[in-house]
Amino acid sequence: MTADDPAGGGDAAGRAVVVDRPGVHRLVRREVPVPGPGEVLVRVAAAGICLSDREVLDGHRAAGYVRYPVTPGHEWAGTVLAVGDGVDPALVGRRTVAEGFRACGACERCRCGETSLCLGGYAETGFTEPGAFADHLVVPARLLHPLPDDADLRAAALLEPAAVVAAAVRAGRPRPAERIAVVGAGTLGLLAVQLLAATSPAELAVIDPRAARADAALRFGATRSLGPDGADALHGRYDLVVETAGAPSTAASSCLLARRGGRVVLTGMFTAGATGIDPVHLSVSQLEVRSVFGASSAAWSDAVRAFTLGLLDPAPLVTHEFPLERFGDAVALVGGGDPATGKVLLRP
Structure with missing residues (x-):
């Protein structure tokens, strides 16, 4: 599969949840996005719903940390379907997660390894950039943390928290x-x-x-x-x-x-x-x-390593799973106060 045929002859279109403005969301059909230079296209396997996603829908997130309209979803795992120019084609088929912060990589804090303190301005998947409440997601390849071939992608969706x-x-x-x-x-x-x-x-x-x-x-x-x-x-x-x-x-x-x-x-x-x-x-x-607000690249590496070694097993925290069509039902559970509700996933 290449960027010219991102769906590999399968999906000709995809779906995405779009929050147009506070209180208003819809499920749209769209063409499968094509990864640009330095980017990868991912088929989303599972995406976790966080209280901050509900804040986006309800309009309670601070204005500087969201950009409407937006497809939410910053906790996710999936499989690389296609790569853009300049990206190793060996990534195609790899299971993966990716950092959410779009750190610039060039400022003083990034150069010191503190990518979650980037001085280049706030940008994050699912808040200012299209997120994973969709069939497909495009992210910069430099943010990927590839997983083993047998990784449980349902559990890996919790690697962001x-x-x-x-x-x-x-x-x-x-x-x-x-x-x-x-x-x-x-x-x-x-x-x-x-x-x-x-x-x-x-x-x-x-x-x-x-x-x-x-x-x-x-x-x-x-x-x-x-x-x-x-x-x-x-x-x-x-x-x-x-x-x-x-x-x-x-x-x-x-x-x-x-x-x-x-x-x-x-x-x-x-x-x-x-x-x-x-x-x-x-x-x-x-x-x-x-x-702590977010995670640096080093912290991401620690989490992925612990997951790979079996020191971290997020799977038992998942209590509910919904298709994209039921985003409204799924997000209503988050922050509802029911102690029986753990992590809620969307499964495209």
């Missing part, structure tokens, strides 16, 4: 035999438990008000689970606290869980009005606080 968690683990620098707490047992939290369990902690606690979600963490390597009320007795206990919930109070409460001189990594997406971190506690306790 796994890369965010890998960025948090890099920032947190866990060491063997440390006491670690994860605040939040959603998709990010349960992925964090898997990666942190591989660092041989002395204790790995998960804190979530939803008992069923917190208890699920025990199956992924946590040593204890508890609700926020029970966590009050653990203030000052943990060497590392990884916050994944983005709830109004969890940035502040995560800092209280950390020991003096401990480390806190914030990965949840907070909204205006969240409780601030007490600067007196921060100063007196000499805490190291980091935040």
Whole structure:
């Protein structure tokens, strides 16, 4: 298959979900896109729906981080169907995922390897560039992270949030035999438990008000689970606290869980009005606080490597799967508050 015959004689057209403006979406049929120089065409196998995708549909995403009309979908896995000029043709047929941030690769931060801090302006698949809620997707080949030939693409669709968690683990620098707490047992939290369990902690606690979600963490390597009320007795206990919930109070409460001189990594997406971190506690306790937004290329490599080695298995987090035609039903589940709802996938 080549860029001149991207569908390989199969699909003459494809479908895509398009959000024209907040509250308005439609499923369209379109010609299969042709990859340009340096690009690849991917057949999407599965795409995860994130709360940020619902924000795009509802119109709650900050204006600088979305461009309407847009096809959402930044969590995905698929197979390369065709390549553009200048791209290795051996990629055709490879299972793959790809970074979402369209980092420039030339600015100071990119040159230092901090591609998620690119100074070239924000651009991301599924928000400002066409995403994976479609049969086909075109992305720059330089962003690909090829997978083994037998990779489970349904599970691999969760490698984007796994890369965010890998960025948090890099920032947190866990060491063997440390006491670690994860605040939040959603998709990010349960992925964090898997990666942190591989660092041989002395204790790995998960804190979530939803008992069923917190208890699920025990199956992924946590040593204890508890609700926020029970966590009050653990203030000052943990060497590392990884916050994944983005709830109004969890940035502040995560800092209280950390020991003096401990480390806190914030990965949840907070909204205006969240409780601030007490600067007196921060100063007196000499805490190291980091935040994570997206993932660098290095963090992506960590996540893909852990997935390939079997240290990370996102498949059990998937609870619902829908065809593209039922995008509206699928996105309504996300953020609905039902503890039985885990990761929701679209399967083109």
